[in-house]
Amino acid sequence: MSLALRPARSTDAGAVGAILSEFIDGTQWMPRVHTRAEDISHAGTLIDRGWVTVAETKMGVVAFSAFDGELVHALYVAEGHQSDGIGSALVSRLKDANLALTLWTFQENHGAQRFYARHGFVEVERTDGTGNDENLPDIKLHWMRESKDV
DSSP: OOOEEEEOOGGGHHHHHHHHHHHHHHOTTOOOOSOHHHHHHHHHHHHHTTOEEEEEETTEEEEEEEEETTEEEEEEEOTTSTTSSHHHHHHHHHHHHOSEEEEEEETTOHHHHHHHHHTTOEEEEEEOSTTSTTOOOEEEEEEEOOOOOO
């Protein structure tokens, strides 16, 4: 599989929003609090800020990450492309460019927790969800590059 990681363009907003919507619609415990059109608009805003990297195959955009500072705002892989190493490629790109990363995931999202643990993220906080749009309990995860003696 040929995979290219590149900065998102404004024309990618539809694909990025669709990947986000697919996750929401396909996840039983995830409430839909925004319309699909709002998902696309949100994707466009993240892209306009320069935060989004997309993963593209011959099938088109199949995954994305949104990142600002040390905070990973989102990382989603389209269904049918999960377990292909695409999420790992996005995380590796982020880790290569940063000394530390922080992100939030929902407590119900056990797959994401396993994925991030494999990539060296550790839990640093749990909340009851009152601080997120979905009002779902969440977990803050952190990764820091190990210092190497020179």
